Amino acid sequence: MTTTETAAPYVLEAEDVAVHYGGIKAVDGxxxxxxxxxxxxxxxxNGSGKSTFLAAVTRLVPLTRGRLLLDGKEYHSExxxxxxxxxxxxxxxxxxxxxxxxxxxxxxxxxxxxxxxxRLRSWLGRDRPSEAVEEAIERTxxxxxxxAWPTELSYGMARRVEIARALAARPRLLLLDEPTAGMNHxxxxxxxxxxxxxxxxxxxxxxxxxxxxMMVDTCDHLVAMNFGSLVAEGSPQEVVSxxxxxxxxxxxxxxxxx
Amino acid sequence: xxGWYEANIVLIEATFLNFLLALSIQVPLRVGVFSFAGVGSxxxxxxxxxxxxIRYDVPAFVAIGAAVVFAAVVxxxxxxxxxxxxxxxxxxxxxAFVLIISVLATNGGELTGGANGLYGxxxxxxxxxxxxxxxxxxxxxxxxxxxxxxxxIEAVREDPELSMSMGIGVVTVRQLAFTxxxxxxxxxxxxxxxxxxxxxxxxxxxxLIVLALTMVIIGGSRSWMGAFIGAVIFTWxxxxxxxxxxxQDVVYGLIIILAAIFxxxxxxxxxxxxxxxxxxxxxTAAPAEPPAxxxxxxxxxxxxxxxxxxxxxx
Numbered sequence: 373m374t375t376t377e378t379a380a381p382y383v384l385e386a387e388d389v390a391v392h393y394g395g396i397k398a399v400d401g402x403x404x405x406x407x408x409x410x411x412x413x414x415x416x417x418n419g420s421g422k423s424t425f426l427a428a429v430t431r432l433v434p435l436t437r438g439r440l441l442l443d444g445k446e447y448h449s450e451x452x453x454x455x456x457x458x459x460x461x462x463x464x465x466x467x468x469x470x471x472x473x474x475x476x477x478x479x480x481x482x483x484x485x486x487x488x489x490x491r492l493r494s495w496l497g498r499d500r501p502s503e504a505v506e507e508a509i510e511r512t513x514x515x516x517x518x519x520a521w522p523t524e525l526s527y528g529m530a531r532r533v534e535i536a537r538a539l540a541a542r543p544r545l546l547l548l549d550e551p552t553a554g555m556n557h558x559x560x561x562x563x564x565x566x567x568x569x570x571x572x573x574x575x576x577x578x579x580x581x582x583x584x585x586m587m588v589d590t591c592d593h594l595v596a597m598n599f600g601s602l603v604a605e606g607s608p609q610e611v612v613s614x615x616x617x618x619x620x621x622x623x624x625x626x627x628x629x630x
Numbered sequence: 631x632x633g634w635y636e637a638n639i640v641l642i643e644a645t646f647l648n649f650l651l652a653l654s655i656q657v658p659l660r661v662g663v664f665s666f667a668g669v670g671s672x673x674x675x676x677x678x679x680x681x682x683x684i685r686y687d688v689p690a691f692v693a694i695g696a697a698v699v700f701a702a703v704v705x706x707x708x709x710x711x712x713x714x715x716x717x718x719x720x721x722x723x724x725x726a727f728v729l730i731i732s733v734l735a736t737n738g739g740e741l742t743g744g745a746n747g748l749y750g751x752x753x754x755x756x757x758x759x760x761x762x763x764x765x766x767x768x769x770x771x772x773x774x775x776x777x778x779x780x781x782x783i784e785a786v787r788e789d790p791e792l793s794m795s796m797g798i799g800v801v802t803v804r805q806l807a808f809t810x811x812x813x814x815x816x817x818x819x820x821x822x823x824x825x826x827x828x829x830x831x832x833x834x835x836x837x838l839i840v841l842a843l844t845m846v847i848i849g850g851s852r853s854w855m856g857a858f859i860g861a862v863i864f865t866w867x868x869x870x871x872x873x874x875x876x877x878q879d880v881v882y883g884l885i886i887i888l889a890a891i892f893x894x895x896x897x898x899x900x901x902x903x904x905x906x907x908x909x910x911x912x913x914t915a916a917p918a919e920p921p922a923x924x925x926x927x928x929x930x931x932x933x934x935x936x937x938x939x940x941x942x943x944x
């Protein structure tokens with residue numbers, strides 16, 4: 373955390389972010405700083421404001437207060453569609469695949485951002501998937517189902533397509549909202565391994581997840597939130613053994629396990 | 631063959647004009663915008679072309695071009711006014727737009743010929759010209775039904791929020807849809823006015839909205855081919871049903887009801903799913919668990935809704 377670095381030391385900085393809906397303070401004075409090549413996780417019970425914070429970071433809900441910076445540049449007054457081109461990609465809490473496009477086409481949609489106007493060649497001739505698309509499909513293990521329709525996939529598979537679509541954009545920052553929900557143990561393991569591999573290649577990631585074990589195994593740093601604000605922050609072990617976190621999110625059973 | 635063509639020239643021309651009218655409703659529908667403004671643009675285009683031809687005696691392509699540009703601009707401006715509306719409210723606003731055009735035409739005094747409309751818009755527009763315009767339009771729209779453009783259009787319709795996070799300017803796409811819809815509607819109206827040499831306010835009425843929507847829903851709402859199929863059916867069906875005499879309207883209505891019930895994706899969708907079945911691939915073969923739950927919920931919701939209203943639920 374030196375202040376002498378010339379390049380922006382953080383991919384994402386959120387300072388004092390607040391999102392209020394009338395009297396409801398969904399997020400109230402929360403913030404974090406995500407350096408490149410790290411996986412940060414946000415932990416918290418349902419309704420603690422995690423997903424609203426992600427929506428605020430991706431500009432899908434307006435900020436009541438606060439600052440957002442991507443690579444050291446403020447972006448909290450820019451429209452959401454500008455962010456993809458700045459290297460920010462996300463997945464959503466629920467599966468949001470386009471039902472009338474195949475798996476391959478859904479992933480291609482992610483890569484289209486780097487080809488903004490659509491080359492005339494791909495309008496007229498064959499629409500061949502780019503290298504980024506092929507790589508995203510291969511890394512998420514979707515090769516066998518690339519021509520399937522989203523309705524033919526299992527829930528875990530569909531979630532992988534979401535991750536592939538985000539990766540196809542070749543982002544600098546990846547936000548994952550409950551990426552392993554609905555997956556079985558081995559699928560979770562695979563996603564966790566993929567995330568760590570991507571981290572080692574320098575991709576910064578921010579995850580929101582319920583599965584505490586997966587968060588501990590995957591993240592470099594955890595941030596715990598409740599009622600819209602920060603409760604604890606630090607290494608995964610520190611955070612999950614923090615008394616306030618244990619009481620608020622994990623209950624006493626986790627304490628006896630730990 | 632020549633004899634048949636000569637005898638049916640009016641219906642053949644009407645097929646292509648209805649095709650363009652149907653497209654003016656289909657283009658916004660494809661991006662998830664429920665707009666009938668294209669029917670208003672049809673009136674706008676018809677009057678613009680008729681006035682230019684009668685008063686200034688301009689060539690047909692100038693009159694049509696001016697009508698298209700004018701209605702496209704009006705369509706764009708209209709999209710700014712209704713930018714915050716969605717769904718049923720948007721549909722209501724666009725119906726109001728159509729009726730306003732009709733009222734303006736009726737009360738336009740000397741310029742629009744009042745309730746009698748305009749006569750004597752003689753031009754050099756030929757059937758071949760109409761077909762050529764339709765071929766160009768169909769080709770351009772076919773380009774939006776493949777590759778990256780199709781993906782973006784699908785995304786904007788199915789999930790505007792997702793589209794934004796994928797870097798697609800949803801607002802711009804919607805404005806563009808209104809603009810193109812205005813141009814297509816005006817093109818149909820202008821060519822109709824010049825071929826018939828007349829235009830009157832009662833042409834731009836609620837019936838025209840229903841016709842345009844029926845063509846798209848029964849033909850297919852995802853592709854220009856669906857609009858074409860719809861245009862062929864609903865241009866020729868009334869004259870074919872003439873043999874049923876006074877039962878004509880009843881049979882017409884029955885056909886529409888049956889089609890809406892048994893072909894929710896339109897005739898084109900039916901043909902495509904048959905084709906896929908023949909190739910041994912069905913896209914609804916094995917739905918995953920969450921969609922199945924959704925379907926049950928949806929059915930329950932439909933049942934709840936149909937208790938209150940017997941119509942309007944697809």
